[in-house]
Amino acid sequence: MKRIVLLFALCVVSLTTLADEGMWFLMHLKRLNEADMQKKGLQLTAEEIYSINHSSLKDAIVQFNGGCTAEIVSGQGLVMTNHHCGYDAIAELSTPENDYLTNGFWAKNHTEELKPKSLSVRFFIRMDDVTKRILDLVNDNMSEKERQQVINREIAKIEKENNEDGKYIVSVKSFYNGNEYYYFVYQDYEDVRLVGTPPNSIGKFGGDTDNWEWPRHTGDFSIFRVYADKEGNPAPYSVDNVPLKPKYHLPISIKGFKEGDFSMILGYPGRTNRWMPAAGIDQNVYYAYPAWVEASKVGMDAMKKHMDGDQAVHINYASQYSRIANYWKNRQGMIDALSQHKTAATKRKLENKFAKWANKKANSEKYGDVIPTINTYYAATNEKARHDNYLIGMLRSATFAALPYSLGNALKQYADANEAKRKEILPRFEAALQDTYEKLYIPLEIDVLSDELDLYSAKAGNIAPYIQQLAQQNKGKFEDLIKIAFAKSIFGSKEKLESFIANPSAKAVDEDPLFQISEALMNKYREQRPEQEQLEDSFQAAYRKYIAGFLEMNPKAKYYPDANSTLRLTYGTIRALPKDSRNDAKINNYTTLKGTIAKYKPNDQEFDLPKKLIELYETKDYGRYADKNGYMPVNFLSDQDITGGNSGSPVLNGNGELIGLAFDGNIEAMAGDVIFDPKLQRTISVDIRYVLFIIDKFAGAKNIINELTIVE
Known part of the structure; x- marks a missing residue:
């Protein structure tokens, strides 16, 4: 699920919940989701996921360069995300002489880490509801243009009130197509450097042929580091900057998991249109x-x-x-x-x-x-x-x-x-x-x-x-x-x-x-003709009323807002698809390195593999990262509700430990941005054990492994 780059943005809304459908606001977890999540296997409280006053899981989740998600995985600001999310930066840093896309890159120490021209991460600080404050200022006698002018003026006030003299970035967002409004407070760090990336033949294995398909065998990850000034504040790139000491970083579990285990994803889903007529x-x-x-x-x-x-x-x-x-x-x-x-x-x-x-x-x-x-x-x-x-x-x-x-x-x-x-x-x-x-x-x-x-x-x-x-x-x-x-x-x-x-x-x-x-x-x-403007004006008013009316018609249902690049949580289970002869796994909820090697085509742009990876497979030199049944896991399936922008999102077990990085969805559920299918919807993730295996056994980057908090 690659980063979405659009020339225009569409307003996004929502729909009612089915099965594990839902992209939930963190501030509403206590009221709407905590009991259900704990029943399904969550061992944490809502406060441990989202807290304003104490460190919590949300402090380890960042928006990566405006279009993906990433997670802090060490006390020294180390960040993991997808290979395809870091692709722009890796390509920018690559030359024919130092082709990091093709050959990979692994910094042995901080001085070897590479700074792209423009790369940032955004930390989420807090959010709040300003619906009443904004909607009290408008009425149905206003045109859409007049309505939006009034709303925009109030949004500007809210953003100024909460930015603490420019310390924070504040964004007021519309939900349910203008029926609710919330503001979000962020802090941006712009000194972000490349630490490690596998070669294309691992990070993009399968290419366009396997994209959106299952079974997958892709090592879709890359590693960066966030730097700050000596007081821990955001700062432009400088040789004097130091690795960020985050409020919280994710522990990493290599214990494995099984069909039906609880899992959840926090991230920045880009856009869904579940209300689309x-x-x-x-x-x-x-x-x-x-x-x-x-x-x-x-x-x-x-x-x-x-x-x-x-x-x-x-x-x-x-x-x-x-x-x-x-x-x-x-x-x-x-x-x-x-x-x-x-x-x-x-x-x-x-x-x-x-x-x-x-x-x-x-x-x-x-x-x-x-x-x-x-x-x-x-x-x-x-x-x-x-x-x-x-x-x-x-x-x-x-x-x-x-x-x-x-x-x-x-x-x-x-x-x-x-x-x-x-x-x-x-x-x-x-x-x-x-x-x-x-x-x-x-x-x-x-x-x-x-x-x-x-x-x-x-x-x-x-x-x-x-x-x-x-x-x-x-x-x-x-x-x-x-x-x-x-x-x-x-x-x-x-x-x-x-x-x-x-x-x-x-x-x-x-x-x-x-x-x-x-x-x-x-x-x-x-081009915008007058008749076009009138059509758009009438449509926007009707669309907003349709959603308001639907909510009014079903007042007892539990709703979540459509994705619009704000931080959400979605939860579900590790969940297989029906058995597939193309997958050597015993249960069709994971893939193995054996399956990766089976797809190998020497010198093929999509299915070539590094010689060293093949040697590690042949000698079964998996270190401590093999599954208890002896195989090397690569990718796995779960049934959370995600979309573009969730790329790089952490997949967490019930203890809040990192078990994988979400990177794609399955093509059978490609209508998921418009309507959720509880039978078909799957998230495809790279198993964190494969990530660590590549870092440790393939790349020999033990300096990175030594930074991590690994739960065995």
Whole structure:
């Protein structure tokens, strides 16, 4: 389950609980979950998980670089997360001469640890409910725009009141689509350094073929360290910084576990849409997701032919390619799962039940038009959703779809500035150019942009007028046009941009061929017509009322909020899938190193393995990390409710000890962001015993092992 990177954010909501469904607020555990969790095997209290006044489990859980989860595992700020979560940083630090992606990396001491340019972790301090304070200020006579302006003003006040003069980051979040509000207080640390990572052939074993599949055999982990100033406060990178002494770190259990054992996950799930209406599901299945899948595949194919031929290009684009490939497969899996399980039909049954309740005399004035308004909105925006996903697919894949527009507008301001202002901003420009162009490979960028434009102009429908004009002039083929554009454009290389900066001209930017293409795409991306705004306004009001009405209709049910990158707890058990002939394990809830070796394909990009790992298997040199039955465990299954953003989350046993790192879900439950399936939903995790085996026996990094609190 790879990190989600989106160009836009959607409001997220929730639904009622089924089986072990639920992404629960930590502040509500005592009231809603503690008794049930203890009945199932939790040995801790809610206070030991979440406390404001004392150290607790929550103090060891961090959001990793804004998109994943990680956990503190030592008293010296050591952090574990997934390999794919650290992938950007590992790729950034890699060169053809020191290829840490391919070969791995293990620091023997603090001085060898490597600092990426930008990497941070976020600690959760506390949260509180401000629903009444905010909603008392709004009423149903306001337009959505007026309503949001009032809410935003109050949010700004709440955030300022709680940030303690900038010491903390405060974020007020909407839940149940604007029916509840909570604020969250965080502290960010930005000096985070790479300590260890296995080679790709372990950390990414199985590649795109195994992604979202079970059985899995992936050592998906990497290790970092958080640094602070000498007083333990956040500080920019400095050689004088010291390893953070955290409030709490997780003990690690190598005792093993069995089918049915209690387990829980704390993390930062990114987004679910459990309230999504039936018409929204249909829009995704028939319009949005097919366009997303097709645009992603076109970008991947154009990138891969260059990456396969040049190791430096492969390193520089590996992270971007991996993100695109992850969601290419995810969205196709969503189409298949939502269709196969008839999710829209299930949602319509709930909506029909709501409609009957809403049209009763006592409810009709407030809720009677909710479902018709929602359905009208989706019918009117289906084709736009298709177009937008072709366009967004291009923006994800093609750097030069957006870069000339954003950089060009900044350059126009530079050109129009006086000499003193230019001198002031020039160093920032030069640094930005270096960062932007340092690892770009222009032949790849030409192919990605031209192939995406071919697809966009052929399939997206109501496309940007200037792109339509170019398509007509070039018979829908953009390759030659884009090659010429790059040759002429000031954005075609860092050297051309440096020459432009020496003699800037706003007119030259406006007449630049790549700027004109990028400007047309970005103007279309941001296009908002008045009728569209009215549709959106009506839909948001109806959607909020639908959720409010549903909660009112079922007041005794136990609810949890939809994921929106805030810290949650989900719990369940170690739980197998039906027996699978592809898995050598006795119970289909774990995989073994034997199964890993069975998949080995020498020199294959996805299924190659390091020679040393094979030797360790052949000699059964597993150290103290083998299961009591003699095998080396690799991955395992549990049934918690997770989604993107939970990557790297700690899987904990009933004692709060670390037993694994969550990294994926199973493709059979790919509809899980929209509807939870208690029979199919599984979390795939790397067993902590495999993690320690790789660190100790494979890498020989005993300095890392010696830092950990290991429970045998």
